[in-house]
Amino acid sequence: MAIVTEFYEKFREGESLEAKYTPEVIIFDEEGEVDAFAAEFVIDQVAKKEDSVLTLPTGNTPLGMYENLVQAYNFGQVDFSNVTAFNLDEYYPMDPNSEDSYYSYMRKNLFDHVPVKEWHILNGGADDPEKEAQRYADLLSVHQPIDLAILGLGPKTTCHLAFNERGSQVDSRTRFVTLDPETIGVNSQLFVNPNEIRTGALTQGIADILDAEKILLLAKGVGKAWGVNRTLKGPVSSDAPSSYLRLHPNVTIALDKAAASYL
Numbered sequence: 001m002a003i004v005t006e007f008y009e010k011f012r013e014g015e016s017l018e019a020k021y022t023p024e025v026i027i028f029d030e031e032g033e034v035d036a037f038a039a040e041f042v043i044d045q046v047a048k049k050e051d052s053v054l055t056l057p058t059g060n061t062p063l064g065m066y067e068n069l070v071q072a073y074n075f076g077q078v079d080f081s082n083v084t085a086f087n088l089d090e091y092y093p094m095d096p097n098s099e100d101s102y103y104s105y106m107r108k109n110l111f112d113h114v115p116v117k118e119w120h121i122l123n124g125g126a127d128d129p130e131k132e133a134q135r136y137a138d139l140l141s142v143h144q145p146i147d148l149a150i151l152g153l154g155p156k157t158t159c160h161l162a163f164n165e166r167g168s169q170v171d172s173r174t175r176f177v178t179l180d181p182e183t184i185g186v187n188s189q190l191f192v193n194p195n196e197i198r199t200g201a202l203t204q205g206i207a208d209i210l211d212a213e214k215i216l217l218l219a220k221g222v223g224k225a226w227g228v229n230r231t232l233k234g235p236v237s238s239d240a241p242s243s244y245l246r247l248h249p250n251v252t253i254a255l256d257k258a259a260a261s262y263l
């Protein structure tokens, strides 16, 4: 998307980034309303363009959205058979068949229930993470622009998007990354055995995310309140990768009351 590329050039020339757009922020009383809104957002997108290309998140936040999407599919309210989906990230190293992998998460919560045209995810079991990142970057570039990227927000003060932790640059692309200690602490609790948490991951870059035509960021719970506030206020800078969303002209942020409580 040309509009964002201009920022990559400024950044490379050493200029500080200025927020250019204000995301639309929608606050719901209940978590379930965020889930329903997010599912409706996806259904509308696919209704408007049946061969939509979507970027999909993992984590606790989108579970309700996926549940609503599976239900809508079962009721014949949406057809994903022409949709292409790309996941944001995957732990590395990670056997895709492990219960802890994002591959397993996506199978369990969406793709075992809903057929799509194509689904792509970074392979945590690949021998060479650099080569795997390049394979995925090449695949993504063939499908750009993504029509809709759905994102969650990193825990605590990380403000990460996918696994773009603090320090990630605006023009970053798909790559191997080392996880932030705060991410490791929170995400280990989602592992069957918390001691098996990984310290590394493969992730789409900030530029891959900002290349999408439209972005939907979801956040629920008071644990995201600090990050939501920092996403929207303060400088657009690498100490809060989610602040880069203010460089994009078409961002919607759906929150429950708790996540919006520091705004």
Ligand code: GLP
Binding pocket: 057, 058, 059, 060, 061, 062, 088, 089, 151, 152, 153, 154, 155, 161, 162, 163, 183, 187
């Ligand atoms: C994880 C994922 C992100 C996700 C975020 C939020 O670390 N890599 O893509 O959006 O953290 O997770 P949760 O929804 O569980 O809070």
